Amino acid sequence: MSRRMLLGFFERETDILDATRAVRQAGFQIADVYTPYAVHGMDKAMGLSPSRLPWVSFLLGLAGAGLKVWFEFWTTAQDWPVNVGGKPWNSLPAFVPVTFEVMVLFAGLSTVFAFLFVSRLWPGRKVRLADPAVTDHRFVLVIEESDAAFDAEKVCELLTSFHATRVEERVESEKEAR
Amino acid sequence: MANPAVSLREPLIAGRKTSAQVSRDICAVLDRRPTALWWSAFLLALSTLLLGVAAVGYQISVGIGTWGLNRTVGWAFDITNFVFWVGIGHAGTLISAVLFLLRQPWRTSVNRSAEAMTIFAVICAGLFPVIHMGRPWLAFWMIPYPNWRGPLWINFRSPLVWDFFAILTYFTISLVFWYVGLVPDLATIRDRTAPGLRRRLLSFLSLGWDGSQRTWQRYETVYKLLAGLATPLVISVHTIVSWDFATSLIPGWHTTLLPPYFVAGAIFSGMSMVLTLMIVARKVMRLEDYITRQHIDKMCKVTLATGLMVGFAYVIEFFTALYSGNQYEQFVFVNRALGPFWWSYWIMVGCNVAIPQLFWLRRVRRTVWAVLVISIVINVGMWFERFVIIVTSLHRDFLPAAWSSYAPTWIEIATLAGSFGLFFTCFLLFCRFVPVIAISEVKGVLSVGRQFDEPLPPPAGARPLRAVPAAAGAVAQTEATQ
Numbered sequence: 001m002s003r004r005m006l007l008g009f010f011e012r013e014t015d016i017l018d019a020t021r022a023v024r025q026a027g028f029q030i031a032d033v034y035t036p037y038a039v040h041g042m043d044k045a046m047g048l049s050p051s052r053l054p055w056v057s058f059l060l061g062l063a064g065a066g067l068k069v070w071f072e073f074w075t076t077a078q079d080w081p082v083n084v085g086g087k088p089w090n091s092l093p094a095f096v097p098v099t100f101e102v103m104v105l106f107a108g109l110s111t112v113f114a115f116l117f118v119s120r121l122w123p124g125r126k127v128r129l130a131d132p133a134v135t136d137h138r139f140v141l142v143i144e145e146s147d148a149a150f151d152a153e154k155v156c157e158l159l160t161s162f163h164a165t166r167v168e169e170r171v172e173s174e175k176e177a178r
Numbered sequence: 179m180a181n182p183a184v185s186l187r188e189p190l191i192a193g194r195k196t197s198a199q200v201s202r203d204i205c206a207v208l209d210r211r212p213t214a215l216w217w218s219a220f221l222l223a224l225s226t227l228l229l230g231v232a233a234v235g236y237q238i239s240v241g242i243g244t245w246g247l248n249r250t251v252g253w254a255f256d257i258t259n260f261v262f263w264v265g266i267g268h269a270g271t272l273i274s275a276v277l278f279l280l281r282q283p284w285r286t287s288v289n290r291s292a293e294a295m296t297i298f299a300v301i302c303a304g305l306f307p308v309i310h311m312g313r314p315w316l317a318f319w320m321i322p323y324p325n326w327r328g329p330l331w332i333n334f335r336s337p338l339v340w341d342f343f344a345i346l347t348y349f350t351i352s353l354v355f356w357y358v359g360l361v362p363d364l365a366t367i368r369d370r371t372a373p374g375l376r377r378r379l380l381s382f383l384s385l386g387w388d389g390s391q392r393t394w395q396r397y398e399t400v401y402k403l404l405a406g407l408a409t410p411l412v413i414s415v416h417t418i419v420s421w422d423f424a425t426s427l428i429p430g431w432h433t434t435l436l437p438p439y440f441v442a443g444a445i446f447s448g449m450s451m452v453l454t455l456m457i458v459a460r461k462v463m464r465l466e467d468y469i470t471r472q473h474i475d476k477m478c479k480v481t482l483a484t485g486l487m488v489g490f491a492y493v494i495e496f497f498t499a500l501y502s503g504n505q506y507e508q509f510v511f512v513n514r515a516l517g518p519f520w521w522s523y524w525i526m527v528g529c530n531v532a533i534p535q536l537f538w539l540r541r542v543r544r545t546v547w548a549v550l551v552i553s554i555v556i557n558v559g560m561w562f563e564r565f566v567i568i569v570t571s572l573h574r575d576f577l578p579a580a581w582s583s584y585a586p587t588w589i590e591i592a593t594l595a596g597s598f599g600l601f602f603t604c605f606l607l608f609c610r611f612v613p614v615i616a617i618s619e620v621k622g623v624l625s626v627g628r629q630f631d632e633p634l635p636p637p638a639g640a641r642p643l644r645a646v647p648a649a650a651g652a653v654a655q656t657e658a659t660q
Contacts, residue, residue: 035394038394071322
C-alpha cells in the first residue's frame with residue numbers, strides 16, 4: 001500500500017498553528033507537522049496525547065535507586081563487612097547520597113535512550129526531509145489522504161486561506177512509508 | 179493590533195531577526211576561517227595546557243612530594259582547584275535547567291555555551307582528585323567492581339566516594355543534556371552544508387533529525403525531565419563537595435552551613451565565569467544582537483543575588499563560631515581574618531562581597547567593560563574563598579607544636595595554569611565547531627518583547643496544487659487532482 005500525502009508549506013508560526021487546528025477540525029488526518037523549532041501549542045493543535053516518557057524516567061529511576069540501595073547493603077553489610085569508625089554495618093542514611101546520584105543517572109540516561117528509540121533516531125539514520133528548509137525557517141503540514149473521498153482541491157483551498165505558500169502532493173511507496 | 183503586554187518588555191533578541199537570519203548569523207562563525215585572534219588565543223591556551231601536562235607528568239613520576247604540602251596542611255592547592263572548577267560548572271546547569279523550569283526565555287542565548295563551560299569545568303575539576311591520588315593509574319579502584327582483593331568493596335559511608343559518584347553522574351548528565359539540546363542545531367547545520375565529509379559527519383551526529391512535531395513533543399518532554407533531574411543533581415553535587423569538609427571534625431569545616439554556602443558560592447563563581455566568557459565571545463563573534471545588554475544585566479542580577487548569599491554565609495560563619503563557645507572554632511575564624519593568611523581572607527571579602535555591590539547600579543550592569551572587570555574580580559575572589567576555607571582551617575590545628583604554613587611550589591602553580599589551559603583550549607574548539615547559541619531555542623523566543631510582524635508570504639496563486647514524486651523510485655503522480 002502506498003500512501004498519498006498532501007503537503008502544505010508555511011512561512012509563519014501563527015499560520016501553521018491555525019492551519020493545523022482548522023485541518024484537524026475539518027476531520028482530516030494529520031500525518032505530521034515539520035517545524036524548525038518546537039512550536040508552542042502545536043501538540044494541542046495536532047491533538048497529540050502527552051508523551052509517556054516520564055513513566056520511563058520514573059520507573060527506571062526507581063529501579064536504579066532500588067538496585068543501588070540493595071548493592072550498598074550487600075557490599076557493606078553482607079559480602080565483606082568492614083568496621084569503619086564503629087559505624088553500623090547497615091548505615092542506611094550514609095547510603096542516601098550515592099543512591100540519589102545513581103537514581104539520577106539511571107533516570108536521565110534511560111529517558112534519553114527511550115526517546116531516541118521511540119523517535120527512531122540513531123547515528124547515521126538516513127533522513128528524508130519534507131523540505132530542505134524545514135530545519136531552517138519553513139513549516140510543513142503533512143495531511144494523509146486516507147480515503148477516496150479526500151477532496152484535495154478543498155483542502156488546498158483551506159490551506160491557502162491560511163497563507164500556505166505552496167501545496168504539493170506526494171506519494172510514498174510502501175518501502176518508503178516504513 | 180498593538181498588544182499592550184508586548185510593549186512592557188524589551189525585545190529579547192535585537193535586530194528584528196527572522197528564523198532564517200538566526201541560522202545564518204550563528205552558523206556564520208562556523209563557516210568563516212579562524213581569525214588570527216582565534217589562533218593566537220588557541221595557541222596560548224594550548225601552550226598553557228602543555229605546561230600543565232608537563233607539570234602533571236613530573237609530579238606523577240616523582241610523587242606529590244613536589245607539592246608544598248606538609249603534615250599539617252594535607253590539602254591545599256589541589257583541592258582548592260578542584261572545588262573552584264566544580265563550582266564554575268554549576269552556573270551552566272543553573273542556566274540550562276533551573277532557568278528552564280522557571281520559564282526564563284533569556285536563557286536561550288547563553289545556555290549552550292554555559293553548558294559547554296560546565297562540561298569543560300567538570301573535566302578540569304575531575305583531574306585534580308585523580309592527580310592527588312599520587313598513583314592515578316589506580317583511580318579505577320573507586321569503581322565498585324568484583325576484584326581480586328577480596329572482593330574488597332569501596333566504603334559507601336565515605337563522602338569521598340559520594341563525591342566520585344556525584345561528579346561522574348554530573349558529568350554524564352551534563353554531557354547528555356548538552357548533546358540532546360544540540361541535535362536539532364546539528365540538523366540545521368547539516369542542511370546548510372554542501373555534500374561532503376562535513377555533511378556526512380553532521381548527518382551521523384544529528385541522528386537523522388527531521389523536525390517532526392511528534393519528535394519535538396517528545397524532545398520537549400525529555401528536556402523537561404532532564405532539567406528536573408539536573409536541578410536537584412546540581413544542588414547535590416556541591417552539597418556533597420561541601421560534605422568532604424563538613425563531615426570532618428576540623429574547626430572551620432565542621433558546620434552545617436557549608437552545603438548552602440557552597441551551592442550559592444558555586445553559582446556565584448559560575449555566573450561570573452559565564453559573564454567573562456560571554457562578554458568576550460559576543461564581541462569577537464559579533465553576536466551582540468543575541469547576547470544583548472539585557473542578558474548581561476540579568477546575569478549580573480543573578481550574580482549579585484548569589485553574591486549576597488555568600489556574603490551572608492561569611493557573616494554567619496563568624497556568628498556561629500562566636501555563639502558556639504568553642505575556643506577552637508573561634509580561634510580558626512579570628513586566625514582567618516587576622517592570622518598569617520589575612521591577606522587571602524580580605525581578598526576574598528573584597529572581591530566577593532564588596533566589589534559586586536556595584537551591580538546594584540543599573541549603570542554598571544549596562545556597562546559591558548565594567549561587568550567584564552567585576553566578573554574577573556569575582557573569579558579571583560572565589561578561587562581565594564576555597565583557598566581560605568581549606569588552608570586557614572588546617573595550618574594552625576589543635577596543637578601549636580604542629581602549626582605550620584603553606585606556600586605552593588611552581589609545580590602546583592603550573593598545574594593550576596594547565597587546568598586553565600585545558601579549559602580554554604576546549605572552549606575555543608567549542609566556539610569553532612559547535613553553534614555557540616542554541617539556534618532552535620532562540621527561534622522559539624524571537625517573538626518575546628516584540629510584535630511578531632513578519633510580512634505576509636506571497637499568495638500561493640491560481641495554481642496551488644502540484645504533484646511530485648516523493649523521492650526517487652516512487653510512482654510519479656502527474657497533475658492528477660488538478
